[in-house]
Amino acid sequence: MKTATIVGGGVIGGGWAARFLLNGWDVRVFDPDPEAERKMGEVLDNARRAMPGMSDTALPEEGALSFHDSLxxxxxGAAWIQESVPERLELKQKVYQSLQEHCDPAAVIGSSTSGFKPSELQAGAARPEQIVVTHPFNPVYLLPLIEVVPSDRNTPEFVxxxxxxxxxxxMYPLHVRKEIDAHIADRFLEAVWREALWLVKDGIATTEEIDEAIRMGFGIRWAQMGLFDTYRVAxxxxxxxxxxxxxxPALQWPWTRLMDVPEFNDELVDLIAGQSDAQxxxxxxxxxxxxxxxNLVAMMRALKGQDWGAGALMNAHDARLAAGAGMVRxxxxxxxxxxxIVTVRRAVPVDWLDYNGxxxxxxxxxxxxxxxxxxxxxxxxxxxxxxxxxxxxxxETHIxxxxxxRLGARIEVRTRVLAAEGKKMHIWHEMHCADRLLATGEQVLIHVSLETRRPSPPSDAIASNLAMIAQxxxxxxxxxxxxxxxxAPR
Known part of the structure; x- marks a missing residue:
């Protein structure tokens, strides 16, 4: 069993723990906060509720979670150590010094930093080549993007x-080729954030109106196509x-105040916070x-159906999970x-529930x-x-x-071929949850020519495979x- 260590059990650390844990890793947590176990537990509860719904193949059995008093x-013995302590460079460097005294020299030490460059984190470290920026996005257990930012001290093999x-x-590891403050994605976010602060300060828009502009429009568009492809289509x-x-030419027009940042004072904080609370x-x-x-599960599952963007990544991950679980191809x-034959093995996601739960x-x-x-x-x-x-x-189908x-139930469908005669295939499905039989499905399928839309014989190879299973x-x-x-009477 692979082991990951989470240093810092806040929102990001909890998300990392969930991502590893629900993918079958054992997870150890170090955080001196006496409330760390409770806080992480709440994040994990939400992850256990949401994350299985992202996959159409059952996730591995959950790893073991443990909390430790000493770093x-x-x-x-950890293969991966993820540091998610507060954004203070001196604190991070002190943490690396302590953990490198005890960790495996071959372990990956990833930092969740949203701003520091890897060379800054590596300064003064005993083994700088072991430390790399692996910057996630919240919630870590759902969003796939990870910015991987190495320095020239990290070897290509390590990266x-x-x-x-x-x-x-x-996850989707985006290799940032050159060190830069705030990496790639957060620089976009910072630009949007600065402009939004001005729009609120100048009374042009409220926090709610700005959020609506994003989530009702370009936010959804960017989610599935990004920036340049969106403009290419435009x-x-x-x-x-x-x-x-x-x-x-609009680049020369005074559309933004991007480099002119409003004074970040109590008045602005109160204005933003007050509107956000009202919202x-x-x-x-x-x-x-x-x-x-x-919402994220629903959107990204929709993208799975189109095999596009993050959905295509999820489909590829499903294929890996299915292969690892021994699903027949x-x-x-x-x-x-x-x-x-086991033909389906998955969890029941949120969007499969009805009004009866x-x-x-x-x-x-x-x-x-x-x-x-x-x-x-x-x-x-x-x-x-x-x-x-x-x-x-x-x-024909009879269920x-x-x-x-219920939500999160791990279901398995086992399929039999009852008959395979010429153009007709008669099959029987049984759906189980552990030792409970949930449903049966009986189906008759007919092989058809897509050109004539009429019944036609299958290929010799398909007929042979069907006959082998049926026999x-x-x-x-x-x-x-x-x-x-x-x-019919039961």
Whole structure:
């Protein structure tokens, strides 16, 4: 089991702990704050609620979490040490000095600093090559971006290992090629923040109006396409050159007060804080975090459906998780074809719940549909095959809802091929949560020519794979409920 140490258990440290813990790492925490365990526990509760909903493959079993009174005990044997202490350079350097006396020299020491350069952090360290900036974004357990900022003291091999570990956590390591104060993303944020302060100070907009301008407009647009691609699209068929020719002169216009910063005094703080309290002070901070998390999950799951941006990254992470969990991808990988095949293994996310607080009936169908799609891939009816003009259409489905599935439940669908005759495939799904049977799904699918939209024989390879599975499973007893009609006596 891999071990990560979190030094500093605040909001960022708690987010890091959740990201490691829910990806199967053991996590040790060092923070002298007597409230650290409670605070981190609340962050972890929200992460456990939200993070599994990001994945369509079940996350690994959660690692072990422990809190330690001494830094030496916390860092012993850790492969990754994440420092998230307050933004004071002298404090960070003191922490590195202490932990390097006890940690593995091969361990990664990452800093969550949002502003300091790695060479500043490394100054005076016993092993400067071990320290690197790994700057996350809150909430760390949901947002994938990590700015990896090395100095010339870090070897390319070390940086490569850092990026590999972060990618294994489902994150996007952005390699910042040159040291610069505040790295890349925070420099954008600082620019927007300064302009927003002026807009509020000058009475042009309230804090709520500025937030609405972002979240109702360009914030969503930036989330899926970034800055330059957004402007390229804005240029129409002529592209970026046309956009720049049209709007480039605006750079000379007095649209912003970017370099003219308002005095950061009590009056400005009171103005901003007062408007912010009026805007959302009626909500508890944990409620706001849950609202934020649910929105992010919904947006990023939508991007998964388009295999775009952060969604494409999540799909790739799902594929790695599925491979690591031994999920079958092709017929040749089936260890024992005489037994039902696990075609779905995942957690129930927030957006699968209905008004009764359990999984909506449409999601049972979605889970069984996903299971059918996986079986199609296994027998060879994958995207490449479909592109040649053949596929299976579902002709009939019968679902029996037997038990409830609630938020976060780890469900598993096991699939059997009851018959494979010519163009027809008759399959049976059972959905389980641990030892509970939640539902069954019986389906008949017909192979169809996508050109004529009429039934047609599948390829020889698909027919052979189907026949092999059906024959191997023919010795199993017929499942209870096969062929039942709606309303049939139980």
């Amino acid at each position: 030496s005990e916390a860092v012993e 490569g290992r850092v990026k590999e570990i972060l990618a294994g956590l489902g 240029g129409g068929e002529a592209g970026m050159k046309h956009f720049m020719a049209q709007f480039g 959302s002070g009626h909500l508890d901070i944990r409620d706001m975090e849950r609202i934020r998390d649910d 092709q017929a040749a990988d089936i260890a024992d074809p005489s037994q039902p 359990h999984m909506n009936e449409s999601r049972y169908l979605q889970a069984f549909s996903d299971a059918s799609d996986r079986l199609m891939e296994i027998i060879g009816c994958d995207q490449d095959y479909i592109a040649t003009g053949g596929s299976y259409f579902t002709a 029996r809802n037997i038990d409830e599935a 191997a499973q023919s010795a199993l007893p017929m499942p209870e409920g096969v062929g039942r009609h709606v309303g």
